[in-house]
Amino acid sequence: MSLDANVVVRRDPFLLSASLSVKRNETVAVVGPNGAGKSTLLGAIAGLLPLTEGSIHLDGHPLHTRTPERRGIGLVFQDGLLFPHLSAVDNVAFGLSCRGVRRGEARQRARRWLDALGVGERAPARPAQLSGGEARRVALARALAVEPQVLLLDEPLASLDARSRSETRAALVEHMTAFGGPRLIVTHDPVDALTLADRMVILENGKVVQEGPAIEVAARPRSAYVAEFVGLNLYRARAEGETLTTDDGATLVAAGDARARVFAVVHPRAVALHLEHPEGSPRNVWEATITEVEVQTERTRVRTGGPLPIVAEVTAESAAGLGLRRGLRVWLSVKATEVQTYPA
């Protein structure tokens, strides 16, 4: 029981060619840089864009031959996309009355959906009067009210402030679980992908470059974009015993003993920064120039250049203590056991 999509959409020069399947009661996050084809993928599955080639099946039944209004696929659009001339409750009732449910009945059911999503008291409000978080919930209620077989969500939490983001995320988790069908969510945010999705599909340049359980993708990225997305340093390298030679010609010492092409990841927090050559045991020690210092709330991210570019994350105190700034020469150290490798 699943949604199986094999989508080819050609819009010269762009080509989206992606296959994915989502099981019942599973959430798959589609993640990728801008212009990777994420929204195109959702649009094609929903039937809003014609397939150049391919097919879409739900439980073995073809959907791609049906018009969007007959696919039973709910789509929550990026900014909610509520009908501006209808109140919140009429937005939610819209789909029901299109399906022939009588006005009063449709309104009642719409109202129950708004209540379930915690925005019942906003029923008479026009979309322009709703806050960002409220609008997203109304949009979710609108999509769920017609009881679709499949739920697609395009950046359901984008551009919300921190508080309404976490509230809306909680509502999303609750109702996605209650929904029970296959769910596909497009997101830019690693936290959303990891908290909402069971599996991740990475889309780059119209192609699936990696997919797997969310935790595994987060731990073993296979492209620079994914590594950046999950916040890891990634190197492509050739392993000769414990010595890794990266494609840029730098050397790293890892704990493994493979003889193969590998990916190596280093967590930014495993990178130590020093002003002098460090004493002691770390196997990987090198000197580099700081190219960027990014201060976050509790941690500071420091990017260094050279043949082994790396991002280190240190506490705000130690960043201040070391006087880290752009252009400063520093010593970096990473223990061999902190260099994780896996086959390329």
Add this chain to the structure above:
Amino acid sequence: MTRRPSPVVVGLAIVAAAFLLLPLTGLVSRAPWSGAARELGRPEFRTALRLSLICSLGATAISLVLGVPLAMLLARHRFPGRRLLRGLVLLPMVLPPVVGGVALLTALGRRGIAGGLLHRAGIALPFTTAGAVVAGAFVALPFMVVTVEAGLRSLDARLDDAAATLGAGRWQTFRRVTLPLLAPSLWAGGALTWARALGEFGATITFAGNAPGRTRTLPIEVYLALESRPEEAILLSVLLLGVSLAVLLSLRGRWLGLP
């Protein structure tokens, strides 16, 4: 900060405003208000008025039925020749109306390129009331297309997508999403189209003639009356001026720049 305008600009602007307003003032001040009731009771006037209403409303209806789909295609879809088509659609707005009338004759006249077909089907347009409706629609349709197209462009086309995923078919989407959101543009387009068709003279008299009771609309009545009964001509002109003013006021913010 904007600097004070130069005296030259202010002076010329005053001349321009006076130039536009003076004739209208003349019209209103010279109108024979005392004999108005008698003049307006004349059967010629009533016939012309009825005919004008039929022709202008008919032209507006044609413009709605044909102009909205054309505006939708121009606003929402890409196809070869779209820019050219948009340019040509605007042509009647700048074309001398009498040229429009001659063009209609050559196209829809009895020996016209499409008129032969119409004639064989038993439809005669030149010098008939239906012809006056067609002439009005020809000159007024662009106003509908332009206004509705601008309205459609300001709508988010993805709202149609949202409606489709909720189970709305094309017609339901049009009726329940596009139409209500487009209503202000339809009103504006309708008002402009109607006003343009109501005032139509050149294309009508060329294509449809000036047969009393059949094609002699108010503007033609005004023109003909000017020779023999100038009082009546002035009065009818004031009436048409009032209609234009009412249309302008009904469009308020859209065209007058008022909030």
